[in-house]
Amino acid sequence: MAGHGTGEHPHGADRLCEVGDRVYSRAVRRGRVPRTDAGPVPCLLELALLHPDPDDMDWLVPTSPQEVMTRLLRGVYDEVRESQLRVGSAVAAVERYAGLGSQLQASAPAAAEGTAIRVLDGLSRIQAAMDEATEACTTEVLTVQPGGIRREAELTEGLHRALALRGRGVRMRDLYTHVARHGQGLLNYLELMGDAVEARTLDEVIDRLILFDRTVAFIPANTDRTMALELRHPALVHYLVTVFERLWRLAVPLTAALPDTGIEGISHREQSIAALLAEGHQDAVIAERLGISVRTCRAHIARLSETLGAASRTQLGVRIAQVGLDGPPRTAGVAAVGIPDQQSPGVR
Numbered sequence: 001m002a003g004h005g006t007g008e009h010p011h012g013a014d015r016l017c018e019v020g021d022r023v024y025s026r027a028v029r030r031g032r033v034p035r036t037d038a039g040p041v042p043c044l045l046e047l048a049l050l051h052p053d054p055d056d057m058d059w060l061v062p063t064s065p066q067e068v069m070t071r072l073l074r075g076v077y078d079e080v081r082e083s084q085l086r087v088g089s090a091v092a093a094v095e096r097y098a099g100l101g102s103q104l105q106a107s108a109p110a111a112a113e114g115t116a117i118r119v120l121d122g123l124s125r126i127q128a129a130m131d132e133a134t135e136a137c138t139t140e141v142l143t144v145q146p147g148g149i150r151r152e153a154e155l156t157e158g159l160h161r162a163l164a165l166r167g168r169g170v171r172m173r174d175l176y177t178h179v180a181r182h183g184q185g186l187l188n189y190l191e192l193m194g195d196a197v198e199a200r201t202l203d204e205v206i207d208r209l210i211l212f213d214r215t216v217a218f219i220p221a222n223t224d225r226t227m228a229l230e231l232r233h234p235a236l237v238h239y240l241v242t243v244f245e246r247l248w249r250l251a252v253p254l255t256a257a258l259p260d261t262g263i264e265g266i267s268h269r270e271q272s273i274a275a276l277l278a279e280g281h282q283d284a285v286i287a288e289r290l291g292i293s294v295r296t297c298r299a300h301i302a303r304l305s306e307t308l309g310a311a312s313r314t315q316l317g318v319r320i321a322q323v324g325l326d327g328p329p330r331t332a333g334v335a336a337v338g339i340p341d342q343q344s345p346g347v348r
Helices: 018-030 067-108 123-136 152-155 159-167 178-182 184-196 234-249 268-278 282-292 293-309 313-322
Strands: 050-053 056-062 117-121 140-144 171-177 197-202 209-211 217-220 228-229
Touching: 018 050, 018 056, 018 117, 056 282, 067 234, 117 123, 117 178, 117 217, 123 159, 123 217, 123 228, 123 268, 123 313, 140 217, 140 234, 159 184, 171 184, 171 234, 178 197, 184 197, 197 234, 209 234, 228 234, 268 282, 268 293
Parallel strands: 140 171, 171 197
Antiparallel strands: 050 056, 117 228, 140 209, 209 217, 217 228
């Protein structure tokens, strides 16, 4: 039974306070109690456990325990009935929403999982999603692989997927940084994959990207790559494909030599470093973008200073601008290279 006594007695008849229990029990034993006894427990009157004696208004007589029990059970029944009605309404609502969801899936099979962007938390979930996409892939895979020289562990991590794709005739195109050219592991991988994989390199690439059949893409969702995003929204995937294709046109085939800088004593990598120095980047940022260590980056900067005759960092910036190294490295002859049909990079 719902309680509605005073602020000091917010309880129902099934859970009387200690004082109320004593007064009501005394009234049942004696047949009545003085009205003054009920002063500290107004809930007894409000809950109709006591009522005035018609023969003497200064006294209160108790409601019979049997009537109290009947009233209590009626209240409990009402509460149970109300709860049953709420449960029924909730079940009906869930069934209706489930029906709507079924209709949505029937009209849009591509959205069977309910979202066009799925967060993959943990390496096991990422690997499982990648394996699933690999099994469904029939035409091409495009990947961007940032960083420097590829370690053997990184190359073998997704080798089973790459071999499965090659076995089904899927073409692959890979984009790396120029630094990756110096890794024997990558050369061994490309030799193993044969003409199923074509690789090109750039001074800089975007963060890791893997595209399957231009329908699903995977990108990192945090810096340590323990989370990833699985993208299936057509507009997002199309945008990423466009980014890849434009980078591909600018990239240099792995089998071709890097273009000459045109400045004696300045290598292609040093030209890239000079352009980033001119933009005001710190050594650590330059190293990360080009996929080299900070130590290697600083060694190149020292050689640049020596070659250009710069005695300070400020003077080096001036000399870089004077000789025209403050722009992007030249890619003459690269943009004209054709893009093979249905080719894509390895999956790692």
